Amino acid sequence: MSKTLQAIRGMNDILPEQTPIWRYLENTLAELLDGYGYSEIRMPILEFTELFARGIGEGTDVVDKEMYTFLDRNEESLTLRPEGTAGCVRAMLEHGLIGGGQVQKLWYAGPMFRYEKPQKGRYRQFHQMGVEVFNLPGPDIDAELIVLTWRLWKKLGLADSVTLQLNSLGSSEARARYRDALVAYLQERYDLLDEDSQRRLTTNPLRILDSKNGGTQALLVDAPTLHDYLDEESLAHFEGLKARLDAVGIRYEINQKLVRGLDYYGRTVIEWVTDKLGAQGTVCAGGRYDGLVSQFGGKPTPGVGFAMGVERLVLLLETLGLVPEELNNPADVYICAFGEAAELAALGLSERLRDALPGLRLLVNAGGGSFKSQFKKADKSGARYALILGDDELTKRVVGFKPLRDDSEQQSIAWDALAEHLAACLKQA
Numbered sequence: 001m002s003k004t005l006q007a008i009r010g011m012n013d014i015l016p017e018q019t020p021i022w023r024y025l026e027n028t029l030a031e032l033l034d035g036y037g038y039s040e041i042r043m044p045i046l047e048f049t050e051l052f053a054r055g056i057g058e059g060t061d062v063v064d065k066e067m068y069t070f071l072d073r074n075e076e077s078l079t080l081r082p083e084g085t086a087g088c089v090r091a092m093l094e095h096g097l098i099g100g101g102q103v104q105k106l107w108y109a110g111p112m113f114r115y116e117k118p119q120k121g122r123y124r125q126f127h128q129m130g131v132e133v134f135n136l137p138g139p140d141i142d143a144e145l146i147v148l149t150w151r152l153w154k155k156l157g158l159a160d161s162v163t164l165q166l167n168s169l170g171s172s173e174a175r176a177r178y179r180d181a182l183v184a185y186l187q188e189r190y191d192l193l194d195e196d197s198q199r200r201l202t203t204n205p206l207r208i209l210d211s212k213n214g215g216t217q218a219l220l221v222d223a224p225t226l227h228d229y230l231d232e233e234s235l236a237h238f239e240g241l242k243a244r245l246d247a248v249g250i251r252y253e254i255n256q257k258l259v260r261g262l263d264y265y266g267r268t269v270i271e272w273v274t275d276k277l278g279a280q281g282t283v284c285a286g287g288r289y290d291g292l293v294s295q296f297g298g299k300p301t302p303g304v305g306f307a308m309g310v311e312r313l314v315l316l317l318e319t320l321g322l323v324p325e326e327l328n329n330p331a332d333v334y335i336c337a338f339g340e341a342a343e344l345a346a347l348g349l350s351e352r353l354r355d356a357l358p359g360l361r362l363l364v365n366a367g368g369g370s371f372k373s374q375f376k377k378a379d380k381s382g383a384r385y386a387l388i389l390g391d392d393e394l395t396k397r398v399v400g401f402k403p404l405r406d407d408s409e410q411q412s413i414a415w416d417a418l419a420e421h422l423a424a425c426l427k428q429a
């Protein structure tokens, strides 16, 4: 017997009952970003492996353990993008869009791929909606990114369910000095570290700060703290950011252990976290990456951005019962037609209604059927009105107009008056 075909573990179908929530989220964010002057960019899903190795950094979990990398037929090493920032920077450089100091405010949405252990909120193909800004070095734009995210939470009804964690990683020199101090401290306690942290001590010591191991966390209580090593400019930048968040009343928690899993960050890093989703509670994360463009061979160019996990936001909306009711109502009108002549007339009539009422959600019965079965389908479709066309209505050039969601009587409406009548009814309801 042949094996049933299945999707790859951690890669999910998004079924028709879920796609309205996805579109609702994507449209809400796209509309909001439009209002702040951000433009959409679409990058390829496949890039040369080197882009991510150089951008995200060797020694990070993403590059060392999680990338979908393969050789193509030309023996080139390609990787399915694990995130969007590196590709976005590549696109900006390749098209000469940031080298002259031009400000770019961009957003993107799409699938990302990481070979992680699948669990609730963590998948191997997942989706991000991300924002990147180039050539604005100050804390004003860091604040704008947070403010617009906050506005999204408010629009979605999530404002009370997420909290903002904030940190500054300082300049690369400050970070290097801190790293040395941290390594020296932990080296003396090497045997007490968990295995993962022992490995990270040489590959990526700052990541030890967000170790989930209780013993390691206990050791970190007396470890040197990052902010004691921050440079003046980074401190001023951080103060500028906090002042702006205070001015608009956005609450935050300063978390000196927030270091992020990708190497390109410096200064501001942020995470929006919820306690409603279990272990995978970060719904949006990002920060400043002023060194990344020059690392790719471009002129030094400030960059800052974030990405949100769409699956996690969908889960959160569902968990909290915040999916708007109207998303579940796919139709306004259902046309039932009996007999061939009525079917022909129904088609013509439906197209006239679509011309007259753009945006109308109109279903035309397909596949024939008795009065009873068509009526059942009309009811099941969620439509508010059924239009009925049989021989009798054809002769009189009318339709039976039957409200399906209340007890009102069926009426007879002339074809010529139908669009106007329908518009008035829909407006009223």
Ligand code: HAM
Pocket (backbone or CB within 6 Å): 082, 083, 084, 085, 114, 116, 121, 122, 123, 124, 125, 126, 127, 128, 130, 131, 132, 261, 262, 282, 283, 284, 285, 286, 287, 288, 304, 305, 306, 307, 308, 309, 310, 311, 312
């Ligand atoms: P990240 O923290 O790796 O950052 O991912 C951003 C968000 O994507 C996470 O907070 C989470 O919501 C979602 N996410 C990540 N991995 C998974 C997964 N396996 N399954 C489901 N959701 C996931 C970045 O990717 C940066 N490029 C963000 C950024 C943009 N920084 C600056 N600009």
